[in-house]
Amino acid sequence: MKQFQRLWPLCWEFGKISAVTVGGGVAMIPLIEEAFVDKRKFLSEEEMLDVVAVTQSVPGIIAVNMAVLTGYRAAGIAGAFAAAAGAAVPPFAAIVLVAAFFAGLGGNRAVDGMFLGVRSAVTALIFLAAIKLYRQTIKTKFSFLVAVTAFVLLGIFRVDAVSVILGAGVVGVVWMLLCRRKQKESGGGQ
Amino acid sequence: MTFFGLFLLFFKIGVFTFGGGYAMIPLFFDELVTGRGLLTQPEFANLLSLAQMTPGPVGMNAATYAGFRQLGVWGAVAGTLGVMAPSLTLVLLVGIFMNRFQTNTYVRAVLDGIRPGTIGLVAAAVIFFAESSILRAPLQSLWTGEGKFGISLFGAAAFCFTFMVSKYLKWNILWIFLVTGSVGAALGYWGLI
Known part of the structure; x- marks a missing residue:
């Protein structure tokens, strides 16, 4: 069965995409297009545009929404679950490792200083994201x-x-x- | 918190997330910091910073990390599944009834309200983050007089640096974290901040 054969590619490609996207969300769109429209031809260009449009108008994490909808379009409900599972595994593994490592590091002055630096950087990044969103949405x-x-x-x-x-x-x-x-x-x- | 409790908590966050990662921050903040006191504000900011540095979507990383802090690996599983569940149920339904959903006047009207609303959410996230980086006390201390308001010089400098290199030089996020993080670590080590 054609749909059945698509489950593993969906899971594998979404795993790869999710592992290389830092920051998440919309940055995944070109990668998904390359994998499923150009390379594997699971979706047409038009279907891909539909997926992108709908992911912005439903609740949930954009990256997971995109995996679910791409998977559904390519191989039905099983495809949706396969793609979502693929997208979930790499970040899950990375976070559990990082969390286990950082749990023992509280209260160290150098680590506190490092986090202060990173937090300030994140503040600026969110500020930039807010400006960009404002320009795109407020008409x-x-x-x-x-x-x-x-x-x-x-x-x-x-x-x-x-x-x-x-x-x-x-x-x-x-x-x-x-x-x-x-x-x-x-x-x-x- | 139990496994099921964590699952429900993150399910709720997932259902009310529109527009992705940054717009989730106030929701996470309400549930984890002000609502249940599971995390302090600096802990919360650290969590989100780590979520930015690791691969994968920020919202999912944050849920996995917060879950891990509560219940270990099983908590991480509960957080991840919880925050993904709305996508796997609601979004799948929408995908099945795609055409009817997108052309419905009421659906469009609700989204016309929520979309600009999420910009308010992202802007509010800037304040939550500033309070645990650039500012030394919550913004309200300016008018309530509780706590001493002040600005961290290093925090403000790192903010301006990031703003410039990200906006004008298009630096990769990981280089930015490497620079601000290591300068912070050095200054912290010598007791300068």
Whole structure:
């Protein structure tokens, strides 16, 4: 069976991709394309675009979402599980090793200094990511207001993140309904 | 925490993650630091720094690491499975009903709200990280007067350095960590920070 034969390649390729991507997420897209569209031809270019579009609009970790959807498109539900397992193994092994190693290193001044340096670097990297996201996503006054409100609620008032996300979803629906009503009213006047 | 408890905790984090890694930080922070007191704020920042340095997606690394800290290898398994479970259930369903999902007006409206919201999440993550690197006390100490507000000179310098080399010279993330980490280790060793 063709689908059955695809399970191991899915698992293996996603394992390789996941092992070489540091930082994760969207950086995996070109690698997935190379492996499954160009090399193995499991997916067409168009299907790949679908996968990328959907992964951005569903919850969950982007890298795992991409593995699940690519696997599903290539070999059904078993394919989804095979790809996800492949993606999960390398980071799992790496983290368990690192965690076991660093567990005994707390309270050392040099290690504390090293972490302070790395944490400051991460702060700057997240800051850059926020700027980039802002440029990509904020196109209207509505989206600007939602982003600023979410930031103030989380960062200053320390509202919990789940409430902010649920709230943003509700605001999106309310806004859509308001826009629709306005359209109808102006349409009726003509 | 039990195995099942950890699984549920990370499942919840996975369900509410939109837009990947950095947007998860406030969720992790709520659940692990403020909510349950499983980790202190600097421990939490270290966890995420390690998650950045190791291969694989940041969100999954963080879940594996946090799980390991709670229950050892089984905790790591619970964290990893928990945070992956939403992708394996919800996303698979969406994949099966792909066309109907993407064209639904309400789904699009919800996402139109959540997408800009995640930028707020990422921006808030900058503050959480700054509080355990550049700033010496939580930001609120500015107006509540609790704790002494201050800035770590080394932290601020490492922040500016990273900002410049990443934005303008496109340095690889691992080189950046190597430089800031080893300067920090040296300064820490000689008691200068």
